[in-house]
Amino acid sequence: AQAQQPVTLRVAIIQQVDSLNPFLATYQASTEVGRLMYDYLTAYDAKDQRPVEGVAKSWEKSADNLTWTFTVPDGKKWSDGQPITAKDVGFTYNLMMTDKDAATANGSFVANFESVTVPDDRTVVIKTKVPQASMLALDVPIVPEHVWKGVGKIADYKNDVTPSVSSGPFVLSEYRANEFIKFKANKEYWRGAPKYDELHFIYYKTVDAAVQALDKGELDLVNRMGPAQFDSLKGKSGITLNKAQGRRFNELVLNSGAATKTGEPIGDGHPALKDVKVRQAIAKAIDQDAIIARVNGGYAERGTGPIPPVFPDYHLTPEKVRPFDPAAANTELDQAGYPKGSDGIRVGADGKPLKLRLVGHTSRAYDEQAGEYIKSSLADIGIAVDVQLVADTLLDEQGVAGKFDLIFSGWGTNPDPDFILSLHTCDSRPESPTTSGTTDTFFCDKTYDELYAKQGAELDPAKRSALVKQMQQRFYDEVPAIILGHDNSLEAYRNDTFASFTIQPDPGGVIMAQNGMWGYYGAVPVAAAGAASSGPSGLLIAGIVVVVLLVVGGVLLLARRRGATAGDRE
């Protein structure tokens, strides 16, 4: 008989956590875990992702948009009982502004800060050099000054001391690299302690292993499932599925002319792809619905611009949806001056046949399958495709160097569209042929860049939304890349241990990988969950061991006896 087990939420974690030090952690899993321990200055609402109270309860900005004043309310406490004050905020930001190591992960948020001052325990004043749109989306964990001021070199600090001093809903209680990360509920949490005792993140190397574990009851919550895995859990008792709108998209980048910032061409893309007519024809010839149905298993939404439907304010619904129409594509290419050669492959004006390389990741099943679809679709319009699946690093190298014709890529998007839009401006192209830029498309279009500048300065949400949509329309028409689809986020949880989770946004949102910790914080255990045991009991195993030992012993004994008589026989 064991003592009353703590009520525990067990969550699969597939991606690695690179560091528990919030100043160094860059991986998505690490920031997700970091949010449980450290609140940000502001948070995103669970329902619609608008800024709400974080460490600061209220805020105001000056007329020139350069000075922001945040108020940290009284009564919030760190998990060790110390009060949370404006000093902690000031300490965190100033550390990042002065210590290069502390700026590793989130330095971009403070790069534009002029100064951060703390006139009193309740007030933080931030002055920026130029107006900054993301002041209410500063994804910077606020750390306790009384702990961190004693830390020597930030870059070497692991921050795996248990229990951690948290401002978030959970306190780190045990960390075993490659095995699990354990948290206990933070009883001091200002929103109120979570409704259960412990939260465990357990490493699984593959989603499949995690799905099996969920099925066996070793886990309570899994995300990042593939369509097949998701389907396999359908109708299983004890499991609730959550198909959420995702923030990720898959795209097929067309090498429309890779070049540096200065316009110096790099790479060896096929010249015909510089012709927008060819790109449009390719876009028309690809049956996106078929790819979503067969490759995504139906768990994706048709792509238009880079911003997914989960952000309806910015998501583009084109006035004229480009139809899947290979016949039209064929005619257009005929007219554009790419006649079919004797082998059925079109030839450009320069005599170069339209034979394209399509580069994808060996590690991704999506690339492999979608590649096949694209290959056969383009074959129908006289374009030959050679699918080359390569290791991730090699793909990165080829992508950066512009050594491709078609390449698979993809991004995750934030609530604020600025970053994802910035990727396709002329400025995000690389400095020189040997360095890398942030862009994957090498897109450089004057109209697009002008719109980008305008939306950055636009403070009226409705107008900004219109500008963002215009940009995406331009992107859609120029086809530097084809957004193949926005993946659904596929999650599942055991409903015999946990009754419900807070999703973000609501409805249609995710439990894990939120902009916040609501999913974990808001989980409600089933009343009797504490008594539920995990997996087969130790008793059963002991029983198995005993039986095996008995059988082996018996066989041995028998063999002995036989051996003895055999000895007599010789």
Added chain:
Amino acid sequence: MSPLLELRGLGVHYRTDRGEVAAVRDVDLTLEAGQTLGLAGESGCGKSTVAMSVLRLLPKSARVEGEILLDGEDVTTMSWGRLRAVRWAQASVVFQGAMHALNPVRRVGDQIAEPIRLHGGKAKVSDLLDQVELPAAKARSYPHELSGGQKQRIMIAMALACDPRLVIADEPTTALDVIVQAQVLGVLSRLVAEQGIGLVMISHDLSVLASTCDRLAVMRHGGIVEEGPAREVIASPTHPHTRALAAAFPVVGDPAFRQVEPDEVRESSPLLRAEALSVDYRGRGGVVHAVKGVDLEIGSGEIVALVGESGSGKTTTARTLLGLRAPTSGRVLFEGEELPRSAKGLREYRRQVQLVLQDPTSALNPRHSVYESVAEGLRIHKVPGDEAALVADALAKAELRPPESFFPVLPHELSGGQRQRVVIAGALALGPRLLVADEPVASLDASVRGEILALLLGLRRELGLAALIITHDLGLAWSIADRVAVMHEGVLVEQGAVDQVLLDPRHEYTRRLLAAVPSTTP
């Protein structure tokens, strides 16, 4: 009272892939306590099979008929428990090849003590070692740390561990050189005399048996062809096979065995000369000086015998004479010219001088037919003329007739003597002037030794071939050589005309060698 051992109509068959093979047929033998029975016969005639059947040690594939009475009790019908009790306590075996009969990873002392513990004897290992004239400290040795003779004596000590009434010694001295052989035989004879045990002594060497046995049985093809008191059988053999066996061991000094007439020894011009020849082997254990400053001369048409115990450097000398090894110092002259070093030069030289290797079985590639083996040299030297005719001619010279019928035959289908002839034919095909024969008859049955020796003499007579015959057998040297050279630890201690060296040895080692030769005459 029943005899110690009595075999009645013993027959043993082995089941093999080819069907049943009769290894022993209808053997009747009797041995009384305190007696020594010799069992002679050439290799494979079934001697060991008889020995093993006594303690029922034959492999499962063997089927035994007849009765084996040990002190009147039939071994074939004993229960396993009884048999285990009888084994070693009543009868023990000194196995053929002590090299393998000892467990290589256990100390010899433990191995001797094992049957004592098992059968509850009270003998002490040190006493047993003392009986076979080994120091007690040797009990702590592992087999590989002992010499062949010492291992053989360990086997004997082990056989005596439980005071058995019967000891079977299966070729206890094969693979030992003559001097050690004499020691081991001495130990055995002494034990029989002192302890009154019955001894069955097995050997293919009549002269070994002659000196130790009361009675002698000669086997052939699994059956006994002649049996009687040892002296009688050897002195006046009735069966032709026994006669051949006896003849194979010529008596040194007996002119009857001498096959070269003294007047045949003629003045001859030197053909091959070795001057101050030394050869070293560099191995793991440091440098071995195998040959030390040997001066040797062979005249054309002359037969020289090089004798010496095992490991004295005979083969090394032969190899060096043929240019298969470079001498460490000294030189080899052929017709006054030093041996060439180049591959081409050596090839030419080897048309003149040929080597016949020790063991004809392994000297022939088992995959090559007689024709291919003989033609090999012709092809290498691209000898002009009709290849088939040349091969046939060489075979005919080697007395393999009709030659054509031997063409497609593979070595394993030939007898040992025939194989040796094929090797000789291969050498003759090149028309050499000198034949170096390394132990040409050592591995051959007694019955075919004579034929090969006659062939060599015939070749000398007809073709004027010179020969260097290497052997450890003084009797052989006596029967066919013109001159003898005696080698000891790499040094030529004595050389000269046969009569002079063997009848009137100057060197002390030659004398020891001659003394150790077992003789069939008392």
Added chain:
Amino acid sequence: MTSIVWQRRRAAVGSTWREFTRNRGGLAGLVVLGVVVVLALLAPLVTDASGLDVTKAAGQRWQSPSAEFWFGTDHTGRSVLLLTWWGSRISLLIGLTATVLSVAIGTLVGVTAAHFGGWLSAGLMWVTNFFLVLPSLVLAIALSTVLPRGIGTIVLAIGVTSWASTARLVRAQTLSVEARPFIERAKVLGGGHVHVIGRHVLPAVLPLVFVNTTLTVANAIVAEATLSFLGLGDPSMVSWGSMLRAANLHGAVSQRAWWFLLPPGLGVVVIVLAFTLVGRALETVLNPRLRGDR
């Protein structure tokens, strides 16, 4: 003359064959191999390769075995039977070519090291021992990571890492053949290196090499499956290893899709077992050392 030689060779092969047929395991292995090889060769004639194209997948995803799809379908709706069938071609192809490469290197190194001696031999032996000790799969993984993906790379990776045991075997056999007096006799007759190796050493060593080849194929096929499973194979080719990788990646275990897991794995087991059985049977027939104690 030659006719007699040939006649004898034929007789020798005949007797080897008779000896071989007496080994039931070996015979069964040979029959299985024959069937599999014939099926693999027939694949393009009997089946429609377009079924391998995911865009033309005939069935639904993860269909369990039915009359239409005897072995069910995979995660893209392709027939597992068809995939397994075609996969056998790649597995066999890689297994055989890698073996040829491995055995060729091994034989060359082994014979050279044994025959010539001196520092060449010492150097070759060191390299051989080095490769023998090195876990070959780890090296193969390393090689196929840094080289471009493809059949050639896999063949190279397996071939280059697995020759050492062959080399050691061949060297030992060559040494034992060269220690035999008939080699000395050949030298006395005037034969040079080429003569000794060509006429005496190789004919004696080749049967053993042949035995070794069959056993090496078994290893190479498992190695191919392992490398493909680890994602180092040629992604554009269907092989048993890549099928198992897909099964692992797409959750065949969690879906209990045994029909996707069993055929490729059983394929490997059956082929490897068949090669091993044939190899062991050949060994008892051709290796004189083992023949004696039967």
Added chain:
Amino acid sequence: MTAPPLVRPSPRRGGGSGLLRHVAGKVGGALVSLAAVVVLGFFLFRLIPGDPTVTMTRGRQVDEAQIAELRALHGYDRPIVEQFGKYVGGLLHGDMGTSLFYRRTVAELIGERVGPTLLLVGTSTLIAVTLGLWLGIRGAWRRDSPFDRASTGVALVGWAMPAFWLGMLLSMVTGNLFPSGGMRFSSTPPDFWSQALDVAHHMVLPCLTLIAVVYAQYQLVMRSSLLEEMNADYLTTARAKGLRDDQVRRRHAVPNALLPTVTLVFLHIGLVVTGAITVETVFSWPGLGLLTYEALAGPDLPLLQGTFVVLAGSVIVMNVLADLLYQVLDPRVRAS
């Protein structure tokens, strides 16, 4: 899996001459081999692939100066020989570089994973050796008996199976009996016995898989080396002395046949290690094998290089140990 195919015991070496010299020679040889592994590791992973800085800066705006700084920081701008020197120098201090993906030092990552791998490989080797030797001895002693045929057949089937496939099958058919992966449940109480039981529970399937695939080696080797000894004359001697059959086997046959087998047990550690790579992958066992697999996905070349050097190096060390053990065990090799 390209292991030495069902190797027969190697012929015994000749009498030892100078144990010390032999040991020194062996250790020296192993050091040379280790050095060769390091060289191979370095050049294989450094020369063939492209520019590592590009991989590191993927998705970030960097200019020439930053790239140059990065190259200088990692020493990629130095001549290759100097880079190699630095690499070796680092290696001597236990520095194997930094993983591209974990952004932690390779040494630290490997250090974390050694324990679980040792536990898994050690346990399964121990069981596989015991089982294999026992079955091998039984089989050889009663050659061609039904037991021999059956056990050899089963061993061959196990030998033919890819480890990962067997692993997947096992985890499919055992259903909920065993955990799906990992080394322990996060919710197990921290006391020793609960933890031990939990780890044992998690280890059952990976261990079974590894044993099933590996034990055949030992069985077949033991069987053939015992068969080789079966006709040895000293066994006839032992029987002639009146020893019982099992005494003959235990006291004479097995000790002799065991010697070559012991060497092979160690020689095949390499095989177990490679088996561990796939088995750990299938069962998410947090060991070196899984780390290798994770490094492959990138590929994370510094990490891969590290696991390569460690895995290959440990096998080399094992082999030296085997050789030294042989010196101790076999009186014929031991200096006289």
